Amino acid sequence: MRRFLLRRLLLAVPTLFGVTVVVFATVALVPGDPVEAFLGPGAPLAARRELTQRLGLDRPLPVRYAAWLWHALHGDLGTSISAQRPVLRLLLPAFGETLLLAGAAFLLVLVGGVLLGGLGAIRPHGLTGRLSGGLSTLFVSAPQYSVSLLLIGLFAVYWPVLPAGGTHNVFGDGGPIDLVQHLVLPAVAAALVPLGLTARVFRAALSTVVEGELADSLRARGLSRTAVLWHCLHNASPALLTIGGLQLAYLLEGVVFVETLFSWPGVGQLLYNALSARDLPVIEGGVLVTAVGFVGINIIVDTAHAVIDPRVRS
Amino acid sequence: MTTTVIRPTTRTVAAISTAGSWLRRNGGVAVPLTLVVLLVLAALAAPLVAPDSPTAGLLQNRMLAPGTPGHLLGTDDQGRDVLSRLIWAARPSLVGGFAPVGAAGALGSALGIAAGLGGRRTEQALLRSLDVLYAFPGILLAMAIATLVDTGLGAVVLALSVVLTPSVARVVFTEVQRIRTAEYLEAARVSGAGRIAIAVRQVVPVVAPVVLVYCSSLIGLSIVYAAGLSFLGLGVSPPTAEWGSMLDELRPELFSHPAVAMMPALAILVVSVIFNSLGEALRRRVGAARDLRPGAGR
Numbered sequence: 001m002r003r004f005l006l007r008r009l010l011l012a013v014p015t016l017f018g019v020t021v022v023v024f025a026t027v028a029l030v031p032g033d034p035v036e037a038f039l040g041p042g043a044p045l046a047a048r049r050e051l052t053q054r055l056g057l058d059r060p061l062p063v064r065y066a067a068w069l070w071h072a073l074h075g076d077l078g079t080s081i082s083a084q085r086p087v088l089r090l091l092l093p094a095f096g097e098t099l100l101l102a103g104a105a106f107l108l109v110l111v112g113g114v115l116l117g118g119l120g121a122i123r124p125h126g127l128t129g130r131l132s133g134g135l136s137t138l139f140v141s142a143p144q145y146s147v148s149l150l151l152i153g154l155f156a157v158y159w160p161v162l163p164a165g166g167t168h169n170v171f172g173d174g175g176p177i178d179l180v181q182h183l184v185l186p187a188v189a190a191a192l193v194p195l196g197l198t199a200r201v202f203r204a205a206l207s208t209v210v211e212g213e214l215a216d217s218l219r220a221r222g223l224s225r226t227a228v229l230w231h232c233l234h235n236a237s238p239a240l241l242t243i244g245g246l247q248l249a250y251l252l253e254g255v256v257f258v259e260t261l262f263s264w265p266g267v268g269q270l271l272y273n274a275l276s277a278r279d280l281p282v283i284e285g286g287v288l289v290t291a292v293g294f295v296g297i298n299i300i301v302d303t304a305h306a307v308i309d310p311r312v313r314s
Numbered sequence: 315m316t317t318t319v320i321r322p323t324t325r326t327v328a329a330i331s332t333a334g335s336w337l338r339r340n341g342g343v344a345v346p347l348t349l350v351v352l353l354v355l356a357a358l359a360a361p362l363v364a365p366d367s368p369t370a371g372l373l374q375n376r377m378l379a380p381g382t383p384g385h386l387l388g389t390d391d392q393g394r395d396v397l398s399r400l401i402w403a404a405r406p407s408l409v410g411g412f413a414p415v416g417a418a419g420a421l422g423s424a425l426g427i428a429a430g431l432g433g434r435r436t437e438q439a440l441l442r443s444l445d446v447l448y449a450f451p452g453i454l455l456a457m458a459i460a461t462l463v464d465t466g467l468g469a470v471v472l473a474l475s476v477v478l479t480p481s482v483a484r485v486v487f488t489e490v491q492r493i494r495t496a497e498y499l500e501a502a503r504v505s506g507a508g509r510i511a512i513a514v515r516q517v518v519p520v521v522a523p524v525v526l527v528y529c530s531s532l533i534g535l536s537i538v539y540a541a542g543l544s545f546l547g548l549g550v551s552p553p554t555a556e557w558g559s560m561l562d563e564l565r566p567e568l569f570s571h572p573a574v575a576m577m578p579a580l581a582i583l584v585v586s587v588i589f590n591s592l593g594e595a596l597r598r599r600v601g602a603a604r605d606l607r608p609g610a611g612r
Contacts, residue, residue, distance in 0.1 A: 153572040
């Protein structure tokens with residue numbers, strides 16, 4: 001097991017290295033002169049030369065990359081141009097908010113995916129099966145921004161039962177109930193696509209087991225329906241783990257839209273604002289942190305898979 | 315084999331029952347396919363189909379509610395007919411769906427075949443590079459690339475092509491891996507066929523159906539991504555109508571005129587459902603049990 005983990009971590013090193021190269025190259029290649037952006041077009045030559053030197057822009061690209069990587073490894077992601085604060089200071093609290101939203105959505109994904117997919121597998125024919133399949137397709141096809149807008153329109157404007165944005169009510173006490181009320185709509189909007197995918201995969205996995213030899217032999221031994229189902233669920237759970245983990249990673253992606261539309265102060269909204277302001281250090285840092293989180297989740301999923309299923313380890 | 319004998323009382327009943335059973339057998343593909351064809355036709359014939367101009371509006375007609383005579387889906391903040399804009403918007407939005415998938419299908423197939431047939435070194439180098447692209451959440455990668463390349467439909471297509479290529483390459487590689495030790499490939503090698511000849515004559519025909527089915531399931535995703543990029547201000551810029559940018563334009567009206575503001579959101583959702591149903595029906599036909607959407611299984 002330890003060897004598996006070690007190998008998996010080592011495999012991630014070149015991937016992460018590549019990630020940093022792509023992020024750095026993207027920002028380095030963006031058209032436009034950052035010195036001019038800082039100082040304005042009419043700045044004196046001496047000031048420009050001084051700033052170019054201070055930013056290290058006179059050095060060759062590989063050297064700049066090495067310096068940037070060195071700083072990034074030490075937690076220094078540069079300074080935001082529009083907020084004039086260290087990027088990491090902006091990113092860390094935002095990442096916390098994003099994790100909260102993604103966590104709530106993930107809960108919905110697991111519960112909803114298992115229910116929807118499970119029902120479809122247990123009653124594959126007739127109305128239940130069709131409904132399960134149809135809803136999965138609908139959810140998988142539902143873009144986060146569309147769902148966000150429709151949810152706000154329906155549940156915050158037409159029928160104002162839930163807040164349309166933010167993390168807490170200005171006049172409220174800011175307690176947990178207030179927070180949950182603000183979480184419901186964005187969490188649903190972020191959860192639908194991964195929920196549909198999870199339901200589909202879980203349905204496929206569970207129906208393979210339910211229709212397989214294991215279930216037959218259990219039934220032949222005279223086990224009750226519930227007991228057979230319990231064993232089948234147990235056998236289908238590794239599939240749930242794999243798909244669930246990947247969906248957690250997918251949630252990090254969907255939050256860009258959801259957070260923007262619901263004014264949720266997470267990484268997604270930070271990135272959106274940085275994009276409109278062309279705040280390159282923030283874009284760079286945000287994409288880097290998200291990509292590293294993505295790789296991290298994949299490692300955790302693989303490891304958990306190996307713990308459950310010894311065949312994966314070799 | 316059993317044969318079902320239908321005893322129709324009249325011809326009409328027979329016709330209906332035949333149509334019904336045909337639909338039951340083929341409806342999964344036929345219904346969404348018809349809708350896709352209609353959608354593409356409407357986009358192509360936008361000047362004929364759209365009741366109004368997509369860009370010219372009367373300011374006294376601002377924010378009319380859906381159902382107003384002459385404006386079935388209402389008007390936007392500049393008094394432009396929303397239905398007409400949605401129809402015209404299908405043009406760039408469908409390009410954003412089809413073009414990246416086409417490009418990624420071609421490039422991904424080439425990379426996947428190269429990784430499958432090339433030596434161990436080529437295989438590892440290609441797979442590792444694809445892993446790097448995989449490490450980015452799709453929309454973030456697209457955002458980063460689109461920022462690089464300036465805005466516009468071209469930037470969207472380029473960015474999404476890059477985002478979709480790795481998953482196509484993965485699917486093709488898996489397929490090539492499955493057949494690369496097959497006897498007919500060995501026979502071709504022994505008879506002196508070059509690598510490229512083998513790739514073109516033996517491998518492409520085997521891989522093509524898989525790629526086509528997989529790509530058809532990516533079109534809906536690509537449309538959603540493309541509209542998303544435009545929504546973020548990285549795609550088509552106003553006054554050109556595009557589903558994502560319409561969403562962004564009408565967003566400030568969500569609280570005062572929710573019905574109109576929800577129209578583009580609904581349009582993208584419906585189109586996405588149509589394309590995904592088609593992709594899914596095709597996949598079920600071909601019998602690929604795995605879910606091949608990126609993010610779903612690697």
